[in-house]
Amino acid sequence: MMHENPIKRRPSRRIYVGNVPIGDGAPIAVQSMTNTETTDVEATVRQVQAIAAAGADIVRVSVPTMDAAEAFKFIKQQSPVPLVADIHFDYRIALKVAEYGVDCLRINPGNIGNEQRIRAVVDAARDRNIPIRIGVNGGSLEKDLQEKYGEPTPAALVESAMRHVDILDRLNFQDFKVSVKASDVFLAVDSYRLLAKQIEQPLHLGITEAGGLRSGSVKSSIGLGMLLAEGIGDTLRISLAADPVEEVKVGFDILKSLRIRSRGINFIACPSCSRQEFDVINTVNALEQRLEDVTTAMDVSIIGCVVNGPGEALIAEIGLAGAKNKSGFYIGGERQKERLDNKDLVDQLERHIRARVKQLEAEQIPVKQA
Ligand code: SF4
Numbered sequence: 503m504m505h506e507n508p509i510k511r512r513p514s515r516r517i518y519v520g521n522v523p524i525g526d527g528a529p530i531a532v533q534s535m536t537n538t539e540t541t542d543v544e545a546t547v548r549q550v551q552a553i554a555a556a557g558a559d560i561v562r563v564s565v566p567t568m569d570a571a572e573a574f575k576f577i578k579q580q581s582p583v584p585l586v587a588d589i590h591f592d593y594r595i596a597l598k599v600a601e602y603g604v605d606c607l608r609i610n611p612g613n614i615g616n617e618q619r620i621r622a623v624v625d626a627a628r629d630r631n632i633p634i635r636i637g638v639n640g641g642s643l644e645k646d647l648q649e650k651y652g653e654p655t656p657a658a659l660v661e662s663a664m665r666h667v668d669i670l671d672r673l674n675f676q677d678f679k680v681s682v683k684a685s686d687v688f689l690a691v692d693s694y695r696l697l698a699k700q701i702e703q704p705l706h707l708g709i710t711e712a713g714g715l716r717s718g719s720v721k722s723s724i725g726l727g728m729l730l731a732e733g734i735g736d737t738l739r740i741s742l743a744a745d746p747v748e749e750v751k752v753g754f755d756i757l758k759s760l761r762i763r764s765r766g767i768n769f770i771a772c773p774s775c776s777r778q779e780f781d782v783i784n785t786v787n788a789l790e791q792r793l794e795d796v797t798t799a800m801d802v803s804i805i806g807c808v809v810n811g812p813g814e815a816l817i818a819e820i821g822l823a824g825a826k827n828k829s830g831f832y833i834g835g836e837r838q839k840e841r842l843d844n845k846d847l848v849d850q851l852e853r854h855i856r857a858r859v860k861q862l863e864a865e866q867i868p869v870k871q872a
Pocket of ligand 1: 777
């Protein structure tokens with residue numbers, strides 16, 4: 503039996519980004535962002551498709567110019583998932599992408615300009631059921647708040663966010679979500695904790711400019727892990743100086759680790775040692791690569807010897823417990839008569855895992871994963 507998942511989600515208002523629900527207990531949506539030139543429609547569509555194929559629920563596209571807004575029209579037509587347009591300052595761009603069917607506007611109302619412009623954007627969003635994301639960033643705090651607080655602090659970030667929230671409130675617009683990102687884990691975590699108490703809207707989590715693939719993943723996992731474990735967060739984006747597809751994979755790995763949301767195969771593997779009866783590391787790496795296309799959630803345990811092998815195999819869908827020449831093999835927690843030849847494990851395991859996935863999908867057996 504799996505240890506119980508103790509997470510209680512913070513209650514929040516439901517919004518929809520296209521057809522993707524955010525908040526009020528909806529599955530935590532995983533997002534990423536394109537890093538192509540938005541005006542290069544072909545390259546951007548290709549990247550949106552790759553990010554979506556990795557499992558992203560939503561993709562954000564930067565729209566810095568009117569030319570990019572025109573390109574957005576065609577990108578939107580070809581996108582398999584809802585798109586968020588990232589806009590800074592220029593309200594005309596927001597109106598344009600709204601016309602072209604954008605699913606969410608990432609724009610801070612306080613930065614749009616005069617009241618008339620703010621109203622124009624909010625009215626366009628309201629008319630078309632487009633939610634807004636308010637995004638505050640520790641690195642771009644308003645000057646007066648920097649002076650008031652001396653440095654970016656959780657109170658400063660939240661005060662900045664609340665200025666934008668208050669504008670939407672005043673215009674009676676409630677379909678928004680908010681992020682208060684920072685590159686420092688504690689600053690981000692405390693800002694989100696503070697904000698979570700002040701508004702009822704969903705929160706978009708992220709540790710901004712987290713770093714490269716490895717260090718950024720670790721930093722994001724720690725920051726988002728703390729928040730998610732407390733039930734805070736309704737959608738997330740991992741910001742890495744890496745391929746956006748990696749951001750999606752890391753996002754799902756974080757959710758998988760906390761048993762909040764699962765997708766694809768969750769490998770349980772030992773680090774291996776001199777007791778191993780087959781090459782654990784290469785077997786697991788090869789299987790991870792070969793089975794990237796699997797979306798059905800499933801635990802697979804690959805353990806190098808009988809010390810932990812049988813125990814882990816009992817609580818996985820497919821399990822392997824290393825033994826001399828031929829290893830012990832388990833399906834659905836049951837030991838099979840057939841043992842797998844250690845010389846050819848990757849091919850045999852791939853075959854068995856795919857067969858089990860098919861069977862689970864056909865029978866819709868609740869898989870051994872929370
Ligand atoms: S399970 Fe066996 S092979 Fe794997 S690390 Fe432990 S003792 Fe070593």
